[in-house]
Structure formats: C-alpha cells, structure tokens
Amino acid sequence: MTEETNKTVMLDVIDLKKTFGELEVLRGINIKIYKGDIVVITGPSGSGKSTFLRCLNCMEDPTGGSIMFDGVDIADQKIDINVHRRHMGMVFQHFNLFNNKTVVENIMLAPVHIGLSELKKAFRGNLESGRELAGMFPDYANRETGELSDEIRALGKSAACKKLKQDARDKAISLLKRIGLDSHADKYPSTLSGGQKQRVAIVRSLAMNPDVILFDEPTSALDPEMVGEVLDLMKQLAREGMTMITVTHEMGFAKEVANRVVFVDEGVIKESASPQEFFEHPKNPRLQEFLSKVLV
Amino acid sequence: MGNFGAKIDKFIEIFIDQNGSAKVIEGLENTLLIAICGLIIGIVIGTLIAAVRVMPKYSRLSRILNGFCSFYVGLFRGTPMVVQLLVFYYVLLPLIGLKMSGVTVSLLVFGLNSGAYISEIMRSGIQSVDPGQMEAGRAVGLSFGTTMMKVVIPQAIKNILPTLGNEFIALIKETSVVSFVGASDLYVAFNYIGSNSYEFMVPYLVMALIYIVLVLIISAGIKLMERRLKRSDRRN
Numbered sequence: 001m002t003e004e005t006n007k008t009v010m011l012d013v014i015d016l017k018k019t020f021g022e023l024e025v026l027r028g029i030n031i032k033i034y035k036g037d038i039v040v041i042t043g044p045s046g047s048g049k050s051t052f053l054r055c056l057n058c059m060e061d062p063t064g065g066s067i068m069f070d071g072v073d074i075a076d077q078k079i080d081i082n083v084h085r086r087h088m089g090m091v092f093q094h095f096n097l098f099n100n101k102t103v104v105e106n107i108m109l110a111p112v113h114i115g116l117s118e119l120k121k122a123f124r125g126n127l128e129s130g131r132e133l134a135g136m137f138p139d140y141a142n143r144e145t146g147e148l149s150d151e152i153r154a155l156g157k158s159a160a161c162k163k164l165k166q167d168a169r170d171k172a173i174s175l176l177k178r179i180g181l182d183s184h185a186d187k188y189p190s191t192l193s194g195g196q197k198q199r200v201a202i203v204r205s206l207a208m209n210p211d212v213i214l215f216d217e218p219t220s221a222l223d224p225e226m227v228g229e230v231l232d233l234m235k236q237l238a239r240e241g242m243t244m245i246t247v248t249h250e251m252g253f254a255k256e257v258a259n260r261v262v263f264v265d266e267g268v269i270k271e272s273a274s275p276q277e278f279f280e281h282p283k284n285p286r287l288q289e290f291l292s293k294v295l296v
Numbered sequence: 297m298g299n300f301g302a303k304i305d306k307f308i309e310i311f312i313d314q315n316g317s318a319k320v321i322e323g324l325e326n327t328l329l330i331a332i333c334g335l336i337i338g339i340v341i342g343t344l345i346a347a348v349r350v351m352p353k354y355s356r357l358s359r360i361l362n363g364f365c366s367f368y369v370g371l372f373r374g375t376p377m378v379v380q381l382l383v384f385y386y387v388l389l390p391l392i393g394l395k396m397s398g399v400t401v402s403l404l405v406f407g408l409n410s411g412a413y414i415s416e417i418m419r420s421g422i423q424s425v426d427p428g429q430m431e432a433g434r435a436v437g438l439s440f441g442t443t444m445m446k447v448v449i450p451q452a453i454k455n456i457l458p459t460l461g462n463e464f465i466a467l468i469k470e471t472s473v474v475s476f477v478g479a480s481d482l483y484v485a486f487n488y489i490g491s492n493s494y495e496f497m498v499p500y501l502v503m504a505l506i507y508i509v510l511v512l513i514i515s516a517g518i519k520l521m522e523r524r525l526k527r528s529d530r531r532n
C-alpha cells in the first residue's frame with residue numbers, strides 16, 4: 001500500500017452521541033479511521049464500545065454528531081442508509097446467518113438482490129446505479145463513468161440478469177473455498193459449528209466488496225477451540241489491507257494485528273494509541289486498571 | 297331407528313336421481329373456493345398489516361399506516377362474520393352501485409376478515425424471529441421490506457404454520473354462513489336434499505361427515521408441510 005492511500009480518511013466520526021432515553025451511552029466520540037487501518041476497540045462492559053460500533057453503520061441511530069463516510073454524513077436521517085451499508089460489512093457476535101437460507105444463499109442474497117436491482121436501473125441509463133454495480137461486479141460497468149460494459153450491453157437485460165446470478169453464485173463458492181467450507185455450500189447454517197458459522201458470516205460481508213468491516217465481538221460467543229480459526233481469517237483480511245474496526249477482548253489479536261487500539265470508557269475515547277504504546281505505557285488510570293484486570 | 301334404512305334410501309334417491317349430487321359438488325366447490333381464496337387474501341393482507349405494525353415508527357407515513365391498520369383489525373375482529381357479509385352485500389355494494397355474486401362477496405369478506413386475524417398471528421410470528429436476522433439483512437444493505445420478505449417472514453411463517461392451519465380450518469367451517477348472501481355452499485346443498493325429502497337426519501349427518509373429512513385432510517396437509525419446512529432446523 002502506498003503512502004498516499006494510507007492517509008485517505010475512510011470514516012470521520014465527529015462528536016458522536018447516543019442516548020437511550022435518559023441514559024447517555026456515548027458522550028461525544030471523535031475518531032478518524034484511515035483506509036487500511038486495523039482498529040481494535042476495547043473497554044469495560046457497559047462502556048459503550050458496542051454501541052459505538054453499531055452507530056458506525058447506523059444499526060443504532062446516533063442522537064448527535066456526524067459520521068462522514070464517502071463524503072456523506074451517514075448519521076443524517078435523510079440519507080438512504082441502505083446504499084452506504086453495502087460498503088460497510090458487519091460481523092455480529094451471534095453470527096446472525098439467515099436460518100432459512102443455505103450457506104451459499106446466505107452469501108449470495110445481498111449481491112444478487114442488490115445487483116439485480118442496480119443492473120436493471122443501469123439498463124435504463126442510470127449511471128449512479130452503474131457505478132454501484134461496478135462496486136460489486138467490476139466487469140459489469142465502469143467504476144468511474146457508470147457505463148455498462150460492452151459485454152453486458154450485448155447480452156441484453158434478461159441474459160445479463162441470469163449471468164449476474166451465476167456470477168454471484170460462483171463468487172460465493174470461491175469465497176467458501178477460501179475458508180474451506182465449499183463442501184457445506186448447500187447445507188443450512190444450523191448444521192455448522194460456531195466457528196464455521198462465524199467464518200461464513202465474515203465471507204458473507206466480503207461478498208459485497210465492502211470498504212470497511214465492523215466486527216462486534218466476533219469471537220465472544222465461540223467455544224475456545226474455535227476462536228483461533230476465526231481470528232486467523234481476520235488476520236488474513238488484515239494482511240490483505242482490509243480496513244477493519246473490531247470490538248473485542250482478544251488482547252492477543254490487538255497486540256499482533258492492530259495498528260491502533262482504542263480504549264472506550266464512560267462513553268468517550270479515553271486513550272488511542274499504537275498497540276505497543278497502549279499495552280506498555282498506558283497513560284489513562286482507568287486503562288491501567290482495566291489492563292491489570294484483563295492481562296493476567 | 298328402525299326406519300334408518302328407509303331414510304338412507306330416500307337420501308340416496310334424491311342425491312342421485314334429483315340432481316342432489318350436483319348441488320353437493322357445487323356446494324363443496326364453493327366452500328373450498330371461499331375458504332382457500334379467503335385464506336390467500338387473508339395471508340397477503342395479514343402479512344402486509346403485520347409488516348406495517350412491526351415497522352420502526354420514525355416517519356409520519358409509517359405512523360399513519362399503523363393507525364389505519366389498528367383500525368382495520370379492530371373493525372374486523374369486533375364484528376361477527378355474518379354481520380360483515382350482510383353489511384357488505386346489502387349495504388356497501390348497493391351504496392357504491394356494484395353487482396357481485398354471493399360467492400365473490402363471500403370470498404372477499406372472508407379474505408378481509410381473516411386478514412385481520414392473520415395479521416395478529418403473523419405479528420407474533422415475526423416477533424418470534426431473532427432480531428439479529430433483521431439486523432444482518434440491514435447490515436448487508438438490504439432494505440427493511442426486502443429483509444422482511446426474504447428472511448424474516450419465511451421464518452415467521454414456519455413458526456406460525458400450525459396456527460395458520462387452525463385459521464384455515466376455522467374458515468372452512470365458517471363458510472356455512474355464506475347462504476346469508478345467497479351463495480350456495482354445502483349447507484345449501486344438503487338443505488335442498490332435506491327439504492325435498494322432508495327428511496333432514498341423513499343429509500345433515502353426511503354434511504357433518506364431509507366437514508370432518510375436509511378438516512382431517514387439511515390437518516394432514518399441514519403436518520406434511522411443517523415437516524418439510526423444518527428442513528432448515530435439522531442437521532443433515
């Protein structure tokens with residue numbers, strides 16, 4: 001990765017606030033996430049770290065402040081959040097695979113559904129849809145101009161739709177191959193182990209070619225012997241330059257992979273530093289106390 | 297009961313010789329048509345209402361829709377089916393100047409009525425689905441409506457299938473009131489046979505048997521469907 005792309009701001013969070021009724025959970029969070037960042041967020045239980053992560057893709061609507069993503073404030077209620085969420089993957093503590101869909105259908109669902117809708121609009125001459133389409137299926141349209149590619153135009157609408165479904169399936173299968181679960185493609189999620197489910201959930205979010213992936217305690221619902229396989233996959237993504245924001249208690253992962261560790265407590269960021277600095281020279285007294293409990 | 301044999305002979309005579317069988321088949325067809333169409337219309341209306349009622353209430357539109365749906369459910373659950381049929385047939389239709397057959401009116405009213413009940417069944421079904429399913433759908437960029445249709449409602453239907461089956465059985469049985477608006481159902485057919493022979497015992501007994509057989513067949517069908525839909529729960 002070049003020096004320049006390293007400096008691209010991906011997410012700019014400004015004075016983010018969230019209240020649930022009377023309860024003030026986030027009291028003004030400010031952070032810039034750069035492209036390629038691996039940020040680990042940690043903090044004591046009830047500190048607001050999960051709420052913060054869930055505000056980043058508006059799973060929880062922020063009650064104040066702004067989140068700049070792609071030059072748009074996504075905390076603004078008026079924007080169409082669905083379009084921006086495509087560019088942000090999310091992985092949940094409890095996996096949340098679609099129970100009524102097979103493993104491969106879980107991965108294909110969003111690319112096929114959203115892809116088809118954008119493809120149809122692109123055929124009607126909508127360039128914005130063409131650009132969105134190119135984000136998911138690079139061969140289909142020009143990422144800059146949004147013009148459909150000659151190949152797709154030559155196919156015509158219905159053949160192109162068919163091709164898109166097939167391509168989405170092929171891509172889903174290749175993602176499954178990557179995690180060694182292609183033989184489970186047509187099984188239902190209930191037949192998988194926790195570690196397998198979480199790995200499928202991670203590649204499901206990859207299927208949309210997101211710019212950033214949010215991980216909400218991805219390993220805390222797993223049996224101990226399955227934590228490793230999930231962390232290994234996350235490390236792989238990190239090496240490939242994926243921007244990742246992870247809420248976790250896995251301090252080993254933070255030390256080894258993160259380039260920034262953030263300590264959230266009482267709804268604000270109390271400390272943000274490189275892992276070395278964070279673990280060896282913590283400045284905030286609450287962080288020192290927290291680390292003394294976590295790192296036994 | 298000594299003359300029970302004679303009663304059966306009389307029934308068979310009218311059933312076969314005096315066009316009774318054709319009436320019964322017509323009645324059976326209408327009964328099934330009204331119940332099945334009613335159920336389908338009811339599922340569509342009920343699902344829509346349930347989706348509106350679990351929708352987040354941010355926008356004014358969603359609050360207005362929600363208010364309308366509450367009103368609708370209250371109206372149709374608060375009046376008996378017979379009253380709805382009569383009002384529809386003798387009040388609403390003449391008012392707007394439309395002509396419809398008794399059967400058409402019946403299946404519409406059955407659909408509207410069961411829509412109100414199914415919406416409540418469906419709502420509890422939707423609420424029984426893990427909220428994480430909706431979150432996961434929204435997180436990959438699908439809209440509320442798409443996630444509802446593709447992920448949440450299929451799982452909700454699986455959960456409520458036994459209750460939905462009960463609703464269908466209730467509809468089948470309730471069709472016996474459609475003669476109020478001149479639709480000929482099973483009751484009308486057997487009443488015809490009874491009136492022509494001055495003998496009601498056997499016709500009504502056979503009518504009861506037909507209802508029981510219908511309900512048993514439907515129950516078996518639901519069991520079969522449930523087993524098929526359970527596929528995604530089982531390890532294979």
